[in-house]
Amino acid sequence: MTKQLSNTIRELRFHHNEMTQQALAEAVGVSRQTIVAIEKGKYSPSLEVAFKIAQLFDKKLDDVFSYQ
Amino acid sequence: MSYKEMTIWGTLVVTIGLLSYYMLGINSLQAAGALSQETMVSYLYRVAVVAVILEIIMQSVLAGIKHKEADLGDDERDKLIDLKSTKLGHWFCSATILICVFLATQIERVSGRMLLPEVSDLYNIMHFLIIGFLVSEIITIASKAYLYRRDS
Numbered sequence: 001m002t003k004q005l006s007n008t009i010r011e012l013r014f015h016h017n018e019m020t021q022q023a024l025a026e027a028v029g030v031s032r033q034t035i036v037a038i039e040k041g042k043y044s045p046s047l048e049v050a051f052k053i054a055q056l057f058d059k060k061l062d063d064v065f066s067y068q
Numbered sequence: 069m070s071y072k073e074m075t076i077w078g079t080l081v082v083t084i085g086l087l088s089y090y091m092l093g094i095n096s097l098q099a100a101g102a103l104s105q106e107t108m109v110s111y112l113y114r115v116a117v118v119a120v121i122l123e124i125i126m127q128s129v130l131a132g133i134k135h136k137e138a139d140l141g142d143d144e145r146d147k148l149i150d151l152k153s154t155k156l157g158h159w160f161c162s163a164t165i166l167i168c169v170f171l172a173t174q175i176e177r178v179s180g181r182m183l184l185p186e187v188s189d190l191y192n193i194m195h196f197l198i199i200g201f202l203v204s205e206i207i208t209i210a211s212k213a214y215l216y217r218r219d220s
Contacts, residue, residue: 029143030143030144030145031070031072031140031143031145031146032070033070033072033073033145033216033219034143034144034145034146037145037219040219042218042219043145043219045144046144049144
């Protein structure tokens with residue numbers, strides 16, 4: 001079975017005052033479309049962006065992204 | 069639709085339009101019996117001028133509509149999509165060049181039997197290169213449009 005990268009970004013955004021995709025995109029320095037693609041699991045971000053997202057939500061990388 | 073995607077679709081339409089404009093123009097010159105090296109070169113200049121004007125108009129209109137997004141640079145996903153698409157277009161462009169090199173080496177065999185018998189073999193190869201270049205551009209842009217749509 002092939003493993004896939006999944007994430008909890010949508011949930012984390014919801015718990016952070018319903019942060020918009022645009023606000024998250026601006027905070028980590030990518031476009032809103034990239035955030036949409038990451039959330040849907042259609043694009044795997046670079047380590048740098050992944051760490052930026054995790055740090056923004058004050059979480060560990062494992063809490064945001066999982067590979068299973 | 070994002071500014072980037074709109075630009076890609078706009079460029080795709082412009083490039084397909086240019087290829088059609090070039091092909092139809094050369095065909096109509098040929099049909100009218102007016103095709104020569106001089107008319108071909110002047111028509112090529114006209115196509116180049118039209119290409120530049122259309123691109124400027126399209127970019128200005130889109131930047132006017134989505135001026136906020138127009139100032140943003142490429143992020144890592146944009147660069148990756150650009151890389152994948154360019155690779156595909158580059159493959160086709162390389163194939164065209166290799167075919168032209170092969171034609172050049174076989175020039176004595178193919179002379180007078182090419183697409184445009186009214187002009188010299190050199191101009192026929194140039195005609196083939198122009199079509200190959202425009203098709204490779206279309207492949208590049210179309211694959212970009214596809215990759216943006218697929219991931220959105």
